[in-house]
Amino acid sequence: MSHHHHDNECCHEHHHEHHHEELGNKIIIIIATVILLVAAVIVEKKFNLKTWQLLLVYLVPYLLVGWETLKEASEGLLKGEPFNEHFLMAVATIGALCIGFLPGAEAQFPEAVVVMLFFQIGELFEGYAEGQSRKSIAHLMDIRPDRALVERDGVLVETSPESIAIGETIVVKAGEKIPLDGIVSEGSSSLDTKALTGESVPGEATVGDQVISGCINLSGVLKIRTTKSFKESTVSKILDLVENAQDKKSRSEAFITRFAKVYTPIVVFAAIILAFLPPLVSGNFSQSFPTWLYRALMFLVVSCPCALVISVPLTFFGGIGGASRKGILIKGANCLDILSDVKTVVFDKTGTLTQGKFAVEAIHPDTCEDEHHTRECQQSQLGDSVSDRLIHLASHVEHFSTHPIAGALRDAFPAEATDGCQVTDIEEIAGQGAKAKVGDDIVYVGNSKLMESIGVKWHPCHCTGTIIHIAINGEYAGHIVINDQIKEDSISAISNLKAMGVSQCVMLTGDHMDVAKQIAEKLSLTKYYAELLPSDKVEKMESIIAENKDGKTAFVGDGINDAPVLARADIGIAMGALGSDAAIEAADVVLMDDKPSRIATAIRIARRTLSIAKQNIWFAIAIKVAVLILAALGIATMWMAVFADVGVTVLAVLNAMRALR
Numbered sequence: 317m318s319h320h321h322h323d324n325e326c327c328h329e330h331h332h333e334h335h336h337e338e339l340g341n342k343i344i345i346i347i348a349t350v351i352l353l354v355a356a357v358i359v360e361k362k363f364n365l366k367t368w369q370l371l372l373v374y375l376v377p378y379l380l381v382g383w384e385t386l387k388e389a390s391e392g393l394l395k396g397e398p399f400n401e402h403f404l405m406a407v408a409t410i411g412a413l414c415i416g417f418l419p420g421a422e423a424q425f426p427e428a429v430v431v432m433l434f435f436q437i438g439e440l441f442e443g444y445a446e447g448q449s450r451k452s453i454a455h456l457m458d459i460r461p462d463r464a465l466v467e468r469d470g471v472l473v474e475t476s477p478e479s480i481a482i483g484e485t486i487v488v489k490a491g492e493k494i495p496l497d498g499i500v501s502e503g504s505s506s507l508d509t510k511a512l513t514g515e516s517v518p519g520e521a522t523v524g525d526q527v528i529s530g531c532i533n534l535s536g537v538l539k540i541r542t543t544k545s546f547k548e549s550t551v552s553k554i555l556d557l558v559e560n561a562q563d564k565k566s567r568s569e570a571f572i573t574r575f576a577k578v579y580t581p582i583v584v585f586a587a588i589i590l591a592f593l594p595p596l597v598s599g600n601f602s603q604s605f606p607t608w609l610y611r612a613l614m615f616l617v618v619s620c621p622c623a624l625v626i627s628v629p630l631t632f633f634g635g636i637g638g639a640s641r642k643g644i645l646i647k648g649a650n651c652l653d654i655l656s657d658v659k660t661v662v663f664d665k666t667g668t669l670t671q672g673k674f675a676v677e678a679i680h681p682d683t684c685e686d687e688h689h690t691r692e693c694q695q696s697q698l699g700d701s702v703s704d705r706l707i708h709l710a711s712h713v714e715h716f717s718t719h720p721i722a723g724a725l726r727d728a729f730p731a732e733a734t735d736g737c738q739v740t741d742i743e744e745i746a747g748q749g750a751k752a753k754v755g756d757d758i759v760y761v762g763n764s765k766l767m768e769s770i771g772v773k774w775h776p777c778h779c780t781g782t783i784i785h786i787a788i789n790g791e792y793a794g795h796i797v798i799n800d801q802i803k804e805d806s807i808s809a810i811s812n813l814k815a816m817g818v819s820q821c822v823m824l825t826g827d828h829m830d831v832a833k834q835i836a837e838k839l840s841l842t843k844y845y846a847e848l849l850p851s852d853k854v855e856k857m858e859s860i861i862a863e864n865k866d867g868k869t870a871f872v873g874d875g876i877n878d879a880p881v882l883a884r885a886d887i888g889i890a891m892g893a894l895g896s897d898a899a900i901e902a903a904d905v906v907l908m909d910d911k912p913s914r915i916a917t918a919i920r921i922a923r924r925t926l927s928i929a930k931q932n933i934w935f936a937i938a939i940k941v942a943v944l945i946l947a948a949l950g951i952a953t954m955w956m957a958v959f960a961d962v963g964v965t966v967l968a969v970l971n972a973m974r975a976l977r
Contacts, residue, residue, distance in 0.1 A: 342440050345381055346433065352377035353429050360425075367416045367423055374413070374425035382409060382432040399584075401576035401625065405435045407584060408620040411613035418606045424617065431620050434965070438625035461495035461529065461551065467539070477529075477546040486540050488533045497549045498540040500525050504746030505536035506719055520747035534718055536746070572628050575933065583619040587612045614947050618960075619940060627932045627968030634972050635925030643908040644918045651904040654887045655922035659867025661818055661915060662860060664853075664881075665825035665835060667874040668891055669809075669912060670800040674724035678779055679703035681794035704729075706794050710786055712739045713752040713761040721782060722750075724798050725761075745769075749784070760787040767792070780830040799831070802838060809912035810839050816916055819867070822860060824853050824881075850877040857881045872915060874899055889915060932968040939964045 356373045359365070365373070379386075388402035409428040416423025464477045465487045472487060477495040480486065485501060488494050494507070504522035508531060521527050527540060530551040546552060591612035595604040632649035639646050646652055666672045681702040711729035714722035742752040748769065749762015760770055761784060767774040772787040774795070781799035785792070810821050823844040825832050832846035845856055861869045861884075871878070871885035879902040882888030890903035891910045907914045943960045 339440065342436065346436055346440065349377045349381040349429065349433055349436075352380065353426065353433070356429075357426060370423060370425060371413065371416070374429060378409070378413070378425075378429045378432060381429065381436050382406075385432065385435060399577050399580035401435075401572055401580070401621075404576060404580040404583065405432065405620065405625075407587075408616045411587075411616040415610060415613045415617075418610050424614075427617060431617065435625050438629050461493040464495035465489075477549075480542060480546065482542055482545055484542055486542060488538045488540060490533055490535050490537065492533055494527055494529050494531050494533060494538075494540065495549075495551075496529050496540070496542045496546055497544040498527060498542040500527060500538055501541045502539035503536050505538050506534045506746075507531040508534055522747050535744075572624065575624070575628075579621065583616065587616045587619075590615055611947060615944055618943050618947050621936060621940070624933055624936050624968070626965050627936070627972045628929050630969055631925055631929040631932060631972035634974070635921055635928075638925075639918060639921045642914070642917055642921075644914055644921070645906040645908065646918070646922075647904050647906075651887060652922040652925050654868045655870070655905065655919055656926045657868045658870045658887065658919055659818060660820040660822065660860060660864045660869040661813055662822045662824060662857060662869060662871045662881075662885065663841075663912070664871075664873035664878050665823055665827055665832065666800060668872050669806045669823065669835065669839065670802050672800060672874075674720050674782070674798050675801050676707065676724055676728040676796055677781055677799045678797040679706055679794070680777060680797070681706050682792050703794075706786055707796060708737075709754050709757070709759045709788065709793075710761045710784065710796060712737055712754045713742065713750050713759050715739060716742060717744060717750060721784065721798055725784070725796070757788050758790075761785075780828075780834045800827075802835060803910075803912065805911045805913045806839055809915060810841065812913055812916035813919075816919055818919070820864070824848055824856055826850075826877075850880065853877070853881045854884055857884050861886065870915070872912065874910075878902075889918070928971060928974060932971055935971075936964050936968055 353374075356377060359373050360370055382405070385402045385405050388400070389406035392398050392400045392403055409432050412424040412428035412431065416425065461477055463474055464480055465472050465474055466480050467473075467485045467487060480496060486496065486498070490505070500521050500523050502523060504520070507519045507521050507527060519531070521538065526543075527538070529549040591605075591609045594608050595601045598604050629649065632652055635652050636646045636649070646655070663669050707725065707729045711725045714725045737755050738753075740753045742750065744750045745762065745766060748766035749760065751758065751760045753759075760766055760772070763783070764774055764776075764785060767785050767787060770787060770790065772785075772790060772792050774785045774787075774792055777783045777795055777797060779797040781797045784796045784798060786794055786796070813821055820842040821839075823832065823836055823839075823841050825844070825846050826848055827846055829846045832844045835841075836844040848856060857869075857871060868886035870887045870889055871881050872889040872891070873882055874891035878890070878899050882890060882899055882902040882904075887905060888903040889905040889907060890899040891907055905918055907918075939960055943956065946956075
């Protein structure tokens with residue numbers, strides 16, 4: 317493992333540990349607080365302390381558990397965004413701590429600590445559910461080449477790609493990544509560009525062709541004259557895209573945060589009015605003010621939404637857990653939030669809607685014309701049909717090729733049926749195909765360029781896909797159509813989504829227009845865009861997001877090239893089993909079994925989870941309002957308020973547990 321990669325690994329590990337450590341610290345703080353709180357209660361019962369001495373005793377557990385919340389609340393104030401959930405907690409608990417100093421009021425120190433404790437337990441659940449942070453893009457570095465062989469003064473030197481100047485010649489052996497963009501000056505090979513373009517057909521490269529960094533050289537040795545520095549090369553650009561797309565995405569705030577923005581100001585202003593208005597109206601301000609101030613502070617403490625703060629994260633936690641049992645990994649509560657509101661789903665083609673593997677789709681032997689050919693046909697029909705002979709010859713010629721198309725031909729005609737044919741003189745013709753002698757026949761298998769180079773008249777096919785032409789002894793014998801296969805699951809996936817009220821299903825692909833059209837029709841997609849480069853995909857995605865005002869936009873993909881788009885979408889969904897690590901890192905949702913129909917399941921789970929969360933919120937608010945009215949009238953006591961809160965919390969938690977199923 318190269319040095320560079322190693323650094324990344326470490327940082328990845330470190331990040332992981334950091335998260336665990338944080339959760340661990342939270343648990344320790346919560347336990348310590350409980351112990352200190354019990355100790356404080358014992359001290360209060362045993363010794364007859366003055367109120368301010370008691371305050372000091374309770375401040376120990378209070379500050380221990382509430383320090384972070386107070387910090388966040390004050391930061392919010394400084395930023396001019398005061399009304400977050402932290403602020404609400406701070407005001408309510410500080411209120412509870414101050415009540416005891418009013419004439420004739422009893423101290424509410426334990427409540428202050430308990431309320432803070434509840435809040436932290438809620439935060440703990442939330443932190444745990446968020447789990448693995450998705451910041452680390454360490455795996456993306458797999459496409460980043462970390463060394464290059466450069467030819468200097470006739471000697472090959474191994475160096476880092478950063479140090480290579482434009483116009484130098486680099487050598488890339490079979491199986492290596494191309495480190496920099498350039499033009500092939502010597503050699504020919506096929507390149508695997510799947511990581512970059514998601515394009516499943518390997519590109520061919522011969523002298524004079526432009527090659528881009530990040531591709532894997534499959535077969536021959538290439539000498540490449542560099543045309544761009546490492547900073548400007550395709551790979552660096554893609555890595556940048558991903559890293560920046562993360563920042564462009566406004567994190568949808570968690571449900572509670574949005575709720576707190578509305579709830580907090582209402583409560584705080586209501587408390588202020590409650591403290592000052594009745595005494596001012598009564599005309600006897602100095603006498604009635606302490607009573608109303610007490611009620612106002614109590615109002616604040618009661619208004620503290622413990623039940624919500626625990627049950628809502630728990631509901632989300634449950635939903636995430638329930639989804640993971642179905643093989644859907646959702647990376648955090650806000651992802652569920654967005655998922656429930658998805659109205660447009662954008663798919664990448666290769667590996668998402670299709671399998672990303674080639675297979676023979678049709679065989680079209682050329683019809684017999686002259687007698688020689690007729691004899692040939694009859695002969696082949698005795699043993700086998702014409703089309704079988706065609707595929708049989710083609711698979712023999714391609715028997716040793718590493719090309720995926722050759723693989724498709726071989727799969728169509730299994731090797732055990734080699735039936736003793738002698739295959740000799742195999743010769744690969746880069747960028748065109750291959751020829752070989754099968755028995756006594758000389759067979760050419762390849763694209764139209766190959767047919768033209770040997771002077772054979774070929775004709776195009778009405779099917780879309782990759783067309784492989786075959787010539788036997790200089791005669792055109794027909795062609796074979798090879799295509800990427802649609803996943804069995806894709807059709808139901810699209811119809812399920814439409815049934816759930818997803819208004820648009822769009823496909824983006826780097827593939828040819830005709831292939832895209834055929835697939836879009838088969839799957840009845842709303843729209844499709846073809847022949848896109850990775851950077852075009854991000855732009856297309858941005859324009860789709862801009863058009864889709866009323867709901868959120870999801871993107872489903874599996875390749876490294878999809879990582880920037882996944883990160884840019886409101887919610888990115890990656891195929892987990894076959895997907896590249898980079899895509900999985902950049903996504904918000906990962907489908908472990910690569911079935912696109914799981915997207916509908918994920919949206920269903922998200923919607924159900926949100927409806928449970930909303931039930932909890934309304935239920936908790938209803939009870940709150942009842943207790944608040946009693947508190948304002950001076951009927952309810954502080955403990956009644958805390959009990960109502962705990963009761964509501966328990967019921968809400970039980971409701972939240974339903975989300976797990």
